[in-house]
Amino acid sequence: MLMKKIFTLIVLSFISFATMAQWTMQSTAFATAARGIKYISVVDSNTVWATAYDGANTANNIQEFTKTTNGGTTWTPYVIAGYSAYGISMISAVDNNNAWIPAYNATSGGGVILRTSDGGTTWNPQTTATFTAPNGFPNVAHFWNVDTGFCMGDPNDGYFELYTTVNGGTNWTRVPSVNIPAPVAGEYGVTGYYSVVGSTIWFSTNKSHIYKSDDYGHTWTLLTVPIATGKQFAIKFRSLNDGIIRMNESPYSAYITHDGGTTWNLISFFGNWYYNDYCYVPGTTSTWVSVGADATTPFMGISYSTDDGLNWTNFASMDTTQHLAVAFADHKSGWSGAFNNYGSDGIFKHYGSTFVLDTCASFYSDFSQSSDTVYLTVSPLVNFTDESIPAATSWAWDFGDGGTATTANPSHTFSSTGTYIVQLIAHHGSCVDTTTSTVEVLYASAIEDNQLNVNVYPNPASDVLYVEGLPIGEYSVEWIATDGRVIASTRCNESTLLNTENIGNGLYILRISNDKINFRKAVVIRHN
Template sequence: MNKFLLACIAALFTWNLQAQFWSEVDSDFPTESTGISRFSIVDENVAWGIGYNGINPENNIQQFSKTTDAGSTWNAGSIAVGNTNLGIGDIAAIDGETAFIAVYPRIAGQNGGVWKTEDGGGTWAKISQTEFTSNGSFPNTIHFFDADNGVVTGDPVNGNWEIYTTADGGSTFTPVPAANIPAPQTNETGYLAQNTASGDSIWFTTSTGRIFHSTNRGLNWNVYQSPISDFGGSEVSGDISFADASKGILQTNVAILYSTTNAGQTWTQIVTSGTGTPYGDNIAYLPFTSYIVSVGSDPNFAGSSYSVNDGVTWVNIDTKQHVDVAFLNTSAGYSGGFTSDTNTTGVFKYVGDVLSAGDEFAFAKAISLYPNPTRNELNISGTDRVLNLELFNLSGQSLKVFQPSHSLSLEGLPTGLYLLKITTPLGMQSLPVLKN
């Protein structure tokens, strides 16, 4: 067989292999249509998630699921907090045995707070009886920077945000003085699980479109106005994620993106391109990279996609319903799905090699051709600049050199398989093209 043909077949195989991104596995929740609303990834092997009712989110679920084998298998369990009407809002895992949850009141007269498990989720205990007991107390988010240091944030009470920090593994929580936190605006609240962190920095979002930011593990806070008016409203909502202490992304429910390079103080709208689109629910930076994954669960706007250039160019992964998304690094990442009667769904585990920090060919993985197959017209996305385009047949013969462009025509060529060599300022990539 012709060597060039062998190389082309190998290229096609590699191209298809790189397209693999998620592997869906059973979340082990016992009820069909149970989703995972929040992940907490500990390391390459351990991750926890909390469940919610995918048919009617108002129906309370007190359940978690956990993996200790890098996402291959998940084991679900109940979260017994002494009152089946309390809601499970957020989770922060320390290891395979230890995790904290922020618990919120769903009806008047209840008290939430922070619960902890030290036996892998078998039992849960309220670790402080003195916090979040005021009328109106409502815990929203919890995050642990390490096994000892954590912060839990709640809605304003009596005109001040209710925020506590711990430095002893949650045995005691200390209220952050009101003087250390910018005052809330009228009727401003936080939202369940809407926080993100990088190093010692942490951010949470509010109902007036503001972003609260601490650089010292929650001891002192600043606040910035975002480009949107509400991070959790019925008409307007959004999600944020940060790659490091400065670089972040904001995604709205209609897939408009904004970027920041100063920790959220100012934002610039991103003009997106590519064969994919960001979605409207959750978004996650891979820490300390330019790689981002976006997901959506709305049946009319469901799917997942990724960008390798800070949200400028997008490649679509699938059109399945995805809920939360979280990445530890370029190897460990998860997205929430929904259980089914097949016992094979519920968690999307990242299994691809698309998001490889330090990969000098990462730019090529973002380059896409569409539509492909095509009748005549072919478009190129994933690169801002094209230097050269050359079309080959499977015998290695050069058929045509095109003017550098992001679109070209195959009119006049017979149906069949071709190879398009694309040269950019970052390198060269050859992709198969099927004309029909």
């Protein structure tokens, strides 16, 4: 139930010019003045959807959006009928006709996913994503195409309300709690604060956490970030490994990761990195654009960085307008949302050669696998499917046990127990990218977690961890990092105390197993 920070329109005493270098003013065409752009969903260089808010009275929830299908030459505004009590969290569009909006009831709680399939003229509720009041609150919806999507809401019934769909939202399936790390007390998501690259999703919370899924939202892991608990932070990834997070309040600290979010390093940046919004510029190596709307300090304008946020350069003459949201389609075309103060404005379009195209920047390798866990006594065969974007032209697979393959979609039979790191090196012409996953091979189909009554405490743990309730026997104990590496191992019996002094801070999977038992538990290590 946390809303992204938004700014009030402040009438300025200077005039915004229609054209500033490579930014051109366009009209959002809203009938009412002071409509600010809250969220932009770019389909391509022609089709863009953008939601609005009331910049004169930010407490007044409106249900308005605008859309262009010709690169912004003309924008058409719309009002969503029948949901006057609702606020709009964001919008996700896949083409000119199909878009989804997560909307929350600002009075009684609860929410709904709305879909249009006729370009925004009519919107229909998708009732199988229930978001039941009073705790239901949808923050995010994202679709990869007209069929495949996910949505995220605040904890309801004790765990985050996450859904997936394979038919455009006609049927949403809630992700079971066993597939989602439990939230801490008072933990929530933030409207529109998420990022997607391929099948991987990240969303941020107000408790120093990122939830991450690499399978279109079906299973989730928990990552911890070096931002103080209770603070909101935006999250944007440009690849499966590289992303930036930034606090949306003072001191506006920013951090970068190069391992998918496992570790983060502070960005000590130079220049004006505006804090209202920022985005990656697709098709570039490491270019980002930021926008600012603080007319009081003042700190408003548009800037860009070509080195992953280290150095920022202002676009000239853009500091006379409050800029609210930003998104790019490619290295040439992008939009910065503003307020429609003058009747012919409301949004700015960038088109030009400011940014250098890197033909390999948008290529990333990815794959899916038929199973994460197989058994030698049942069927140790795993099928792998290349999902690289754009489509790869050659493949080099390493299955972690000495086996290799060079086809797009190989199958591999494992012959020994263990945890194997599977690597794909994919090529698209001269472009190359590498990604990995893990396969767990057990001897026999064992008693699984949900059939056991095992108590693991405390969690988070510091120097010791107690394990009670295992069936009598000897067990192998493994600490598995979020990237699949086994970082420590030992042995224990059915009731034991584990020494965790030498386990570093972070999230791990504790696996305790033998030929009959396979117990796994997410454990956070937090040394004081």
